[in-house]
Amino acid sequence: MSSDVRFTDFKSDKQPTWCPGCGDFGTMNGMMKGLAETGNDPDNTFLVAGIGCSGKIGTYMHSYALHGVHGRALPVGIGAKLANPNLEVMVAGGDGDGFSIGAGHFVHAVRRNVNMTYVVMDNRIYGLTKGQASPTSREDFETSTTPDGPMQAPVNPHALALAAGGTFIAQSFSSDALRHVEIIKQAIEHPGFAFVNCYSPCVTFNDVDTYDYFRDSLVDLKEEDHDPTDKDAAKDVIFDSEKEYMGVIYKDENSVPFEERWGISENMSQIEDKPPEGTMDLVREFY
Amino acid sequence: MPEDLNWAIGGEAGDGIDSTGKIFAQALSRAGRHVFTSKDFASRIRGGYTAYKIRTSVDRVESVVDRLDILIALTQRTVEENMEELHEGSVIIYDGERTTMKDFEAPDGMIGLNVPLRRLAEEAGGAIMQNIVALGAACEVSDFPIENLDESLEKRFGSKGGSIVENNSKAARAGQAYVRENYDLDLDYELETTDADYVLLNGDEAIGMGAIAAGCRFYAGYPITPATNVMEYMTGRVEQFGGAVVQAEDELSAINMALGAARAGARSMTATSGPGIDLMTETFGLIATSETPLVITNVMRSGPSTGMPTKQEQGDLNQMLYGGHGEIPRFVLTPTSISECFHKTVEAFNLAEKYQTPVYLAADLALAVSEQTFPPEEFDMDKVEIDRGKVVDEESLGEWVNDKQQFKPHALTEDGVSPRAFPGTKGGAHMSTGLEHDELGRRTEDTDMRVEQVDKRNRKVQTAIENEDWSPREFGDADSGNLVISWGSNEGAIREALEFLDDENVSVRFLSVPYIFPRPDLTEEIAAADDVIVVECNATGQFADLIEHDALRRVKRLNKYNGVRFKADELAAKIKQALEESVEATA
Numbered sequence: 001m002s003s004d005v006r007f008t009d010f011k012s013d014k015q016p017t018w019c020p021g022c023g024d025f026g027t028m029n030g031m032m033k034g035l036a037e038t039g040n041d042p043d044n045t046f047l048v049a050g051i052g053c054s055g056k057i058g059t060y061m062h063s064y065a066l067h068g069v070h071g072r073a074l075p076v077g078i079g080a081k082l083a084n085p086n087l088e089v090m091v092a093g094g095d096g097d098g099f100s101i102g103a104g105h106f107v108h109a110v111r112r113n114v115n116m117t118y119v120v121m122d123n124r125i126y127g128l129t130k131g132q133a134s135p136t137s138r139e140d141f142e143t144s145t146t147p148d149g150p151m152q153a154p155v156n157p158h159a160l161a162l163a164a165g166g167t168f169i170a171q172s173f174s175s176d177a178l179r180h181v182e183i184i185k186q187a188i189e190h191p192g193f194a195f196v197n198c199y200s201p202c203v204t205f206n207d208v209d210t211y212d213y214f215r216d217s218l219v220d221l222k223e224e225d226h227d228p229t230d231k232d233a234a235k236d237v238i239f240d241s242e243k244e245y246m247g248v249i250y251k252d253e254n255s256v257p258f259e260e261r262w263g264i265s266e267n268m269s270q271i272e273d274k275p276p277e278g279t280m281d282l283v284r285e286f287y
Numbered sequence: 288m289p290e291d292l293n294w295a296i297g298g299e300a301g302d303g304i305d306s307t308g309k310i311f312a313q314a315l316s317r318a319g320r321h322v323f324t325s326k327d328f329a330s331r332i333r334g335g336y337t338a339y340k341i342r343t344s345v346d347r348v349e350s351v352v353d354r355l356d357i358l359i360a361l362t363q364r365t366v367e368e369n370m371e372e373l374h375e376g377s378v379i380i381y382d383g384e385r386t387t388m389k390d391f392e393a394p395d396g397m398i399g400l401n402v403p404l405r406r407l408a409e410e411a412g413g414a415i416m417q418n419i420v421a422l423g424a425a426c427e428v429s430d431f432p433i434e435n436l437d438e439s440l441e442k443r444f445g446s447k448g449g450s451i452v453e454n455n456s457k458a459a460r461a462g463q464a465y466v467r468e469n470y471d472l473d474l475d476y477e478l479e480t481t482d483a484d485y486v487l488l489n490g491d492e493a494i495g496m497g498a499i500a501a502g503c504r505f506y507a508g509y510p511i512t513p514a515t516n517v518m519e520y521m522t523g524r525v526e527q528f529g530g531a532v533v534q535a536e537d538e539l540s541a542i543n544m545a546l547g548a549a550r551a552g553a554r555s556m557t558a559t560s561g562p563g564i565d566l567m568t569e570t571f572g573l574i575a576t577s578e579t580p581l582v583i584t585n586v587m588r589s590g591p592s593t594g595m596p597t598k599q600e601q602g603d604l605n606q607m608l609y610g611g612h613g614e615i616p617r618f619v620l621t622p623t624s625i626s627e628c629f630h631k632t633v634e635a636f637n638l639a640e641k642y643q644t645p646v647y648l649a650a651d652l653a654l655a656v657s658e659q660t661f662p663p664e665e666f667d668m669d670k671v672e673i674d675r676g677k678v679v680d681e682e683s684l685g686e687w688v689n690d691k692q693q694f695k696p697h698a699l700t701e702d703g704v705s706p707r708a709f710p711g712t713k714g715g716a717h718m719s720t721g722l723e724h725d726e727l728g729r730r731t732e733d734t735d736m737r738v739e740q741v742d743k744r745n746r747k748v749q750t751a752i753e754n755e756d757w758s759p760r761e762f763g764d765a766d767s768g769n770l771v772i773s774w775g776s777n778e779g780a781i782r783e784a785l786e787f788l789d790d791e792n793v794s795v796r797f798l799s800v801p802y803i804f805p806r807p808d809l810t811e812e813i814a815a816a817d818d819v820i821v822v823e824c825n826a827t828g829q830f831a832d833l834i835e836h837d838a839l840r841r842v843k844r845l846n847k848y849n850g851v852r853f854k855a856d857e858l859a860a861k862i863k864q865a866l867e868e869s870v871e872a873t874a
């Protein structure tokens with residue numbers, strides 16, 4: 001890690017193909033700033049993304065990266081972090097990737113609490129497939145596949161995370177750059193699995209959950225005297241059906257990452273060209 | 288004095304059948320005798336028929352035969368299930384005081400030994416030791432020195448402390464004494480002991496041991512029969528070598544964790560069985576396209592769907608060869624014996640990293656659950672070599688950058704293999720993806736680059752075909768016009784079948800193929816043969832199809848798919864019959 005890393009070092013020379021005005025620009029910029037300002041550089045960072053608009057992030061950022069299959073980015077990140085705990089692992093995905101196809105992995109990644117950061121670019125719609133309902137879409141949100149609305153409750157990702165034993169649960173907004181970067185930095189520095197849901201409006205297909213909507217409705221927890229270490233207070237925030245909040249909702253100050261509990265600390269990439277010392281004992285066990 | 292003894296204990300799952308069998312198998316192995324074991328079990332925890340069978344000889348044994356000399360029957364069903372394998376002179380040890388065995392009478396010609404197993408066990412310290420009483424009785428029947436049991440009992444019960452080992456030892460001797468005092472047996476068994484020091488292990492364990500020897504540091508899996516033992520073996524052992532074993536939430540997660548670890552530079556593996564392979568197949572394509580080295584072990588069982596989870600089959604060949612959308616370069620290795628499970632696992636890791644390609648390591652249930660004795664030299668760690676392929680470091684990656692100093696993880700090379708930089712390597716930051724990409728790993732739809740990258744990935748296979756040894760293992764009479772070809776776990780049974788056939792003056796050349804893709808070109812061997820028989824445990828002859836495709840010649844198919852592995856004597860008869868039929872056809 002070098003101290004003179006600038007956030008532009010995390011930028012690749014590829015121009016994003018996201019629609020002009022897409023919320024993902026702001027989300028990504030915040031991730032790059034957060035990484036740089038916490039002392040990381042592209043060569044020690046491993047970024048994993050799933051499929052969809054959000055999945056393109058690996059092309060636009062500069063770091064070690066893998067663009068995985070739909071919904072499976074989290075396990076890839078977990079495997080990489082356990083194999084080399086020195087890496088800064090960040091996983092990015094969309095609301096479909098994270099809470100529909102990947103919902104199972106999300107819950108288990110939360111409870112596993114590997115030290116990594118998961119950023120969901122939540123626009124409450126499927127953008128890349130041109131406007132179908134996502135798991136966070138409102139019940140009455142009309143789309144090409146749900147002409148009368150999904151008629152089912154949207155997933156509450158924060159509630160899922162809290163129920164699964166989440167140790168860092170946050171909500172940010174891609175266009176509030178300062179707060180977003182601040183939250184990302186806290187997430188990176190959290191010793192455990194840090195979940196940041198970032199509202200990243202889709203300007204092309206979602207005319208309900210717009211910048212204006214979020215700007216007007218989001219309440220900053222910083223101004224609400226919210227104590228993020230208080231689980232009951234977090235519960236109230238998460239289940240408040242009247243308001244939407246932004247900020248760190250819950251943070252377990254006693255979080256111990258999975259790899260620490262399991263005593264995994266080695267970089268597993270370095271091995272000799274011979275079997276490890278003592279391997280013959282493995283044979284002797286079978287006498 | 289028969290050199291072979293075929294022994295079994297059978298009862299209900301939960302009766303301690305497995306551990307009793309294992310105690311006897313270890314005792315035989317420690318006494319310097321060769322052992323081959325097999326298991327019949329049902330997909331349930333308690334109840335249902337289950338059996339542990341042992342074939343033992345002073346000579347090496349590699350398979351099971353259709354014969355049972357001594358059967359410890361804890362239930363009547365045990366006798367019924369094995370009726371075809373029992374013969375005149377077979378000894379059946381049972382407890383006539385057990386309600387279910389009260390009216391049991393040994394069939395004509397067989398010797399029934401009614402031993403009060405439970406009562407003698409209680410006298411020795413607890414009813415739970417009834418199987419050990421039976422073991423003692425079996426020792427007496429087979430003239431096997433009972434002292435040999437003691438070490439196995441120590442290994443099994445030593446950690447439980449107190450007088451447990453001693454009581455078990457007493458129980459065994461009670462069984463021995465009961466038979467000696469109540470039956471005047473005139474059997475000519477004499478289980479000779481030798482000074483040899485063998486190890487006893489099954490295929491799953493051999494795979495796990497091979498993985499650790501090969502430097503595997505990361506394993507992620509999800510429990511599934513019959514692959515779970517690989518994970519259970521590695522758990523607690525990989526950690527001793529600085530690695531980790533993670534039980535994932537499902538197979539999708541398992542393979543993706545393994546992929547992540549592999550990209551981070553760890554030698555990484557997952558193991559599953561057919562249904563799990565289905566779930567992993569999407570990611571399999573990503574692994575190939577992103578050129579990530581990964582070993583995926585498939586311990587096959589009967590399919591399709593959930594099929595028969597505890598039964599043998601080799602039905603996934605096509606799945607491993609063709610599974611996944613698009614065209615995916617891959618290697619498919621099929622160990623042919625328990626010791627080959629070790630060696631092929633090492634090879635799988637080297638192939639995966641040298642060619643940055645996913646490798647299927649395909650064992651099957653017959654290999655996974657059977658145990659066999661080996662001289663420990665068969666697993667000589669000094670002979671294991673680890674080749675990580677084209678890994679670059681901070682200095683050498685400079686040879687693989689473009690004019691903007693960007694690292695090219697998918698550089699177009701002559702041999703198709705590109706440089707690999709582990710995350711953390713200075714200057715090597717790059718992305719990789721399942722999307723078609725350029726040399727930098729970035730998505731492209733450029734038609735020329737698409738063709739170049741597809742060709743590059745396929746070129747790796749071509750390079751491997753040229754540089755690696757894909758030969759079959761050859762047995763029998765090299766000059767014979769009767770050619771038997773098989774793959775995977777059938778090797779042992781066929782090798783023994785050759786001996787039976789030899790006794791009947793039928794000569795056979797046998798090629799055992801441990802590689803499905805790439806595979807040896809057997810065109811010449813097939814052209815030189817009068818008769819070609821392909822033996823495999825599936826209904827349609829998936830390997831026979833490949834042979835016909837390669838050699839442009841029709842072959843005979845000998846298939847078994849009732850869930851039970853081939854047995855040596857059964858195979859000898861079937862091969863002989865197939866050869867006779869073709870003589871008739873040409874006559």
